[in-house]
Amino acid sequence: MKNKLTNSNQQGTVPAIIAFVGVVLVIFIIALMNAPTMGGARVMSSAQTYFSEVRATAVPFMIFAVLAAMIAGFFIAREVKKVWPNVRRRKEFLTGYAFLAPYLIVTLTFTVGVILFALYISFTNYDIFTRPEWIGLANYKEAFAGFTDATKRDFLQALYNVLWYAAIVVPVQTILALRMAMLLNTPVKFKQFFRTIFYAPSVTSSVVITLIFMWLYMKNGYLNFFLQTVLGWIGINFEPVAWLADPRGLIQLIVEAFGGTIPSTQWYFRGPSIAWMAIMFQNIFTTVPTFMIMYLAALQDINPALYEAASIEGANKRQVFTQITRPLLRPITMMIVVLGTIGTLQVFDQVYLATSGGPLKTTLTPVFLIFTEALGVTGPITMGFASALAFILAVIIFALTFVQRRILTQGTEMY
C-alpha cells in the first residue's frame, strides 16, 4: 500500500482531485433532487423527462448549486492536499468526514436543499403539476393583502391568533413550570414518584391529548358538568358552553359585559376566542411538564452554599428568590421562553384535530394555513404562496426570539 512518492508536494494531488469531484458530484445530485421543477408521475417517469424539466426551469438554480459546490469542493480539496502527507492528520480528517457523512447528506438534502427550493418557489406560482412561473413578490404581497381587502385576511388573522397564543401560553407555562419545579425541589418524599406523574402528559402524543380534551370540552362533557356543579354550590347558574365552537373573544366578552359591542369587521379588537383559549389551556397542560423538568435540573445545579450564605445573612425567602434563584435561572428561562415561542407560533396538531381553524377563523394558525394552501384543501394548490407564508412566519419567529434573547440576557453579565 505504501507507495512513497519522492515529492511530498505531489503526494496529495490525486486525493484532492478525487475529493473535489466527489463533493461537487454529491452536491450536484442533491441539488438535482431539489431543483425547482414540476413533479408528477409523468415528469418523474424517467431520468430523461426529469432532466428536460430541469433544463427548462431550473438552470439558474443548478448553476448556483454547482458554483457553491465548487467553492466547497475547492476548500475541502485544499485541506485534503494539506493533511495528506501527515498520516495521523489524514486519518482524522477522513474519519471525521466519513463519520459526519450521513448527517451532512441528510441535512444538505432535507434542510438546506429544500429551503433553497422553497425560497425559489415562494417567488413563483407553483403547484407541483405545472412549471413554476416567476411572479416576483406577488405571493408576499398577497399574504398581507388583508390590510386592504377584508376577504383576504386569513393570514393576518392567523398571525393575530398565534401572537395571542404565544403572548398567553409562553408566560403562563414558564411561570407554572418554574413554580412546579420549585415545589419539587423542596425536601419532599416520593419526589421521583411525583416527578414521574407530573411528566406523564408530556410523554403522550398531542393527538391523544387533543382527542381527550375534545371529549372533555364537549357541550355535554365533563368540563361543563364540573363548572356547573361547582358554580352551582355558590349559587351561580352556569350555562354549558361549546368550548371548541365558541367564537366570542376575550375582549369582546369583557366589552359586552359592560353593554358594548364589537362588530365583526373589527375582529382584531375581539381578542382570543373561547375556542382558542380552550386550546391554549390544553397546550399548557402538555408543555408545562417538559419545561418543569428543565427548571428542576437547573435548580438542582445551583450551589447550595449560596443559599446557606443567604440564610446566614438573614435573607428572607423572597430575597433569596429574587437575588439568587431567579438570576441563576436566567439562561434556562431564556431557553424555555425561546423554545416556547418557537413551539407556540407553529401550533398545528390541536387546530387540525379540534377546530380546523374555526369558529369564524378564530383558531386559524399560520402552519394550518400553510398546510391547507399547500395541499389545496380549500381551493387550488398554491405551494408558492404557502412557502411565502412559511418564510414570513420564520422571519417573525427569528425576530421575536432575537428580541427575547436581547431582553433576557440583559444584566446577566455579572453572573
Added chain:
Amino acid sequence: MTVTTRGKIKSTQYKSHRQAVTENVIRTFFRYLLLLVIGVIMLLPFIMAFLGTVKTDQEIMAYPPKFLPEIWHWENWARVWNTDLGAGGTFPRWLFNTAFLSVVVAVSQAAFGSMAAYAFSRLKFAGRDIVFNFMLATMMIPGAVTLIPAYVLMTKLQLINTFWSLILPGLVSAGSIFTLTSFFRSIPADLEEAAFIDGATHMQIFRTVILPLARPAILTVLILQFQSMWNSFLQPLLYLNSPDKYVLNVALSIFQQQYKSQWNLTLVGAMFNAIPILILFFIFSRYYIEGVTYAGIKG
C-alpha cells in the same frame, strides 16, 4: 449583644422557634396537598378517558356524565381492535407501522448520531467547528419552512405513501448529535489515548471505548427519538395516505371523524396510542428526564 439582654432574646427565640415548628408542619402539609392536587390534575384526563373507554355509546354522551360506568364494557376494546377501515386499515396494523417506524428511526438516530458526535468531540479536522456551528444554526430553523418543499421532494422521488418518506429525513438529526456530543465531551480522554498508543483505529476506539461508556446517553437518544417518531403527526399526515400505511396518530384522526359521536371507541384508540409510550416512559423515566435535561441545560 450585652449580657443583660440575653434572657429576653432567648425567650423570643424560643417562641419563634415554636412558631416556626408549627409553621413548618403546616407548610409541609400544604406542600404535599399541592403535590397531590397537581398529580391528580395531571392524571385526571387519562383516568377519565380510560373510564370512558368502557362505557356504552349512550353513557358516554349522557348529561350529566357519570364518573364510573354501570358495567365495564371491555368489549369496546375488542371492537376497536377488530375495526377495519378497509384497505388493510386496522389497529394492529397501525400499531405495527408506528412501532416499526419508531424503532427504525430511533436506532438510526442513535447510530449515525453517535458517529457524528464522535467526530465532533474526539477528532480534530479542518472544518469541524464550521460544521458544528452550522448544525447549531439549523436547529433554529422552524419546521414550518421545510414542510412544503420536503413534501414536494418526496413526491418527486415518488416516496409519498412509503415509509421511506419518514425514515430518510429522520435518519439523523441535529438534536441527537448535539445531545450525544455534549455527553461524549464529558468522557475523559485518557482511556482512548491508551488504546490509541496500542495502535487502535478510530473505528475500534469508537466501538470498544466510547460506545460502552456512552450507553446512558445512547439509551436517552433512543428513547427520545422513539417517542418523537411515535408522537409525530404532521409529517405522517402529509406523507401517508393509504389506510394500510397510516401510523396511529393519523389513523386516530381519521377514526375520530368516522365515529364522531362514539367517543368511547375513539378513546380506546387513543389508549392504544398512549399506553405503550406511557409504559416505556415509566420503565425508562430516568433516561427520559435526563434527555430533556441534556437538551435543555447544555443547549
